[in-house]
Amino acid sequence: MSWRPTNTMGVVALTAIATAFPLFGSASAVTVMALGGLYAIVAIGLNLLVGYTGKISFGHNAFMAMGAYTSGILTVRYDWSPLSAMIAAAASTGLVALVIGAPILRVRGHYLAMITLAFSQVVILVSTRWTEVTGGLLGIPGVPDFAIPGFSFDTKLKMYYLIWGITIVLLLFSFRIVDSRFGRALRALGAHETAAGALGVNVVRSRIQIFVLSAIYAALAGSLYAHFLNYVNGTFFDLSVMIQLMAILVVGGIGTLWGPVVGAVLLIWVSQNLGSYAEYSQLIFGLLYGGALLFLPGGVVGEIAARLKR
Amino acid sequence: MMDLLPVLLVNGVVFGAIYGINAIGLGIVYNTTGIINFAQGDFVMLGGMTAAYFYGVAGFPLPLAIICAIVATVVIGLLIERIVIRPLWRRGAKDWTYVFMLFAVATVLPNLAMLGIGRDPLTFPSFGGLPTLQLGTITLSSQALWVLVVTVVVVVALQGFFGRTLLGKAMKATAINRRVAGWMGIPVERMVAMSFGLAALLGAIGGVVFTPLISTQYDAGVAMTLNGFAAAIIGGMGNIRGAIVGGLVIGVLQSISTAFISSVYGDAVIYGVLFVLLIIWPAGFFRPLIELQHEEI
């Protein structure tokens, strides 16, 4: 997929819809959509990883947690400004991703999935036990509202706009990546690794870079989450989050430009409308994304794109 | 603390035997298909959960409950292959699709178990029939002995299967070279199904024999999969004896670090070790049974 004029229109449309939505939706709907935006951010990063390099990480819920905890701890305990805390969260999580990813991405990708799964299990477990640092099961309450010098995002509505603003910016950024030389290299990777290597693409380094970038996206989302809820708790980022992310990716359309956003909006809507079936949410998500893999391999966006081509 | 060591060792060996069996299951599927079965641990969980259900809720006598549990799990394994793997196989899906799909399976199965059977930890009584052994200061409970005996039987049976029966050799051939195996008349699709069935069988046996010792719960699958994977990495995917050795190493390591550090960090140690191992020995410590050529994912 490459940048086309229609994508500009898409971004404009998305911006318009996102801006107008709160005028029509209830306060709770706005909150829901804000969460959707957060998931979209993580999904965009994850989509770059899976869609263009074919590697999978099951640990992105842990990267979200790390972003959230870093922001929470720095702002609550050390009085950092939310902006600097967010930058620190992104940087430190990126560093961790580099440390984990670099050795593993040199080897077989299957193992990345297992390692990141193990990693996320450990992170979530530790976060709920390491009480001195993470507050254990109680987490870290009292996280201040997000603020930049001169402006504080002290309402859910303001956070909604912040989140979707960031989502759109990151989406644009991901479009640029896909269309850049780096992105073409990535797609070559996905298509045929040895060929790409022969063409001088530094395969391993590209893989690592995209992995770290996707982790940073997740950390940003986690950080925003902390400020949105004014609370951090490791259990928010357990495996069920990973399942939702997978569902978003697959249902939206892996490797498509718009899949993550479409998937996030669709699925957050589903999860909020489960009502009495809330207990079944994990099951439903699992079935949804298994079913999509079988019957809708291109995801919603992929299918629409295929129809439009005819 | 050091006088605890023998007990920890024995404990580790018993746990490790189950990880080893799981590792064998992972290896069989991986060798035959190139797929890493993320749901392997759920077979263990299902074995234990369904046995507890048949015994505790349906009121079956224990032997019948165990047999039904194993059969049920194998059927589930075969169904998974048929419904979820086969269509992907037929349309030539890329490797990551299988990983995604099996992760979905690993999500659905525990939820089905939770909704169908229950959230609470479940167990059933020890089998009886074997004595409690006293080895110096260490007591080896009857059920622990069962674990060891079953593991030995499983290993011997599998080696006999793969080494001596035509079907076992055909499975090996499929793992070595799928296309040529097809040219021999070996029905590759059925071999894939059988590998899943075997993996489910092994998982179920492990689960059934293990549950009386530590009870089981609907979400026990993930940890089992990860431990089995770690064992398989040490032992080499598909290497039966290596898998058992790998399992023992993991089991003992876990036992020791759980005692000396803490249960949470015990797991972290295992995964840290796994991580280091993957970097140094990506192909496993023992050479994998077959040098596979799979598209790198």
Place this chain on the structure above:
Amino acid sequence: MNVVLEVRDLKVSYGQIEALKGISMRIERGEFVGVIGANGAGKTSLLMALSGAVRAKGGRVTLDDRDVTHLPQHLRVSNGIAIVPEGRQVFGPLTVMENLELGGFHRRGASRAEIVRDQEAMLDLFPILRRRARQLAATLSGGEQQMLAIGRALMSRPRLLLLDEPSFGLAPMVFEEILATLRRLHAEGLACLMVEQDAHVTLETTSRSYVFRTGQIITEGTSSELRKAGLDLVEEIYLGSGESS
């Protein structure tokens, strides 16, 4: 009927690429037929389609009057088509005897005694293998592996034996030995189809050959006819006449 294999207008495509553009050929009982042509001419695609490894997009393939065009790969051998793959591709981690045993897999309904007898027959056919019977196939030399691959294919009692570049990587003398054995077999009625890069070898061994270029048969004839066509033919095959191949 004397015709073992009949191929009519066989087409094979890999996505957009047409590898075979409509091939027709026939092989009779006891014939040793060759296929020559440059790389990419479609020789391998022909064997892949005949052995079921690749789907035919169009056309018809009959073996002994039975339509096998769309038969799944694992059913080909029970219908009489066996292949000796390119590069031997023996099952390295298994022993010579086990490789042979697997060659007879589709006959698993037959008695154990029959299979053992056939294994012995293969060892008689290739006496070197007898010494290595319990060794792992990976430890064999190239020539020995080729013999094993042929023996393995013969274990299925095929009506048609396909050979994919059997001379590849073998010393000429070794290959000669193998060819001698193959000639004996086809004298006994086994139909063989051999795909070879080395046209010289093919013309020496086979009674007639088809010449392929870019997915089509450009000519066929007996070995002597093709030899007479000589240098012109070689140019045709390898350099094309103005077209790139």
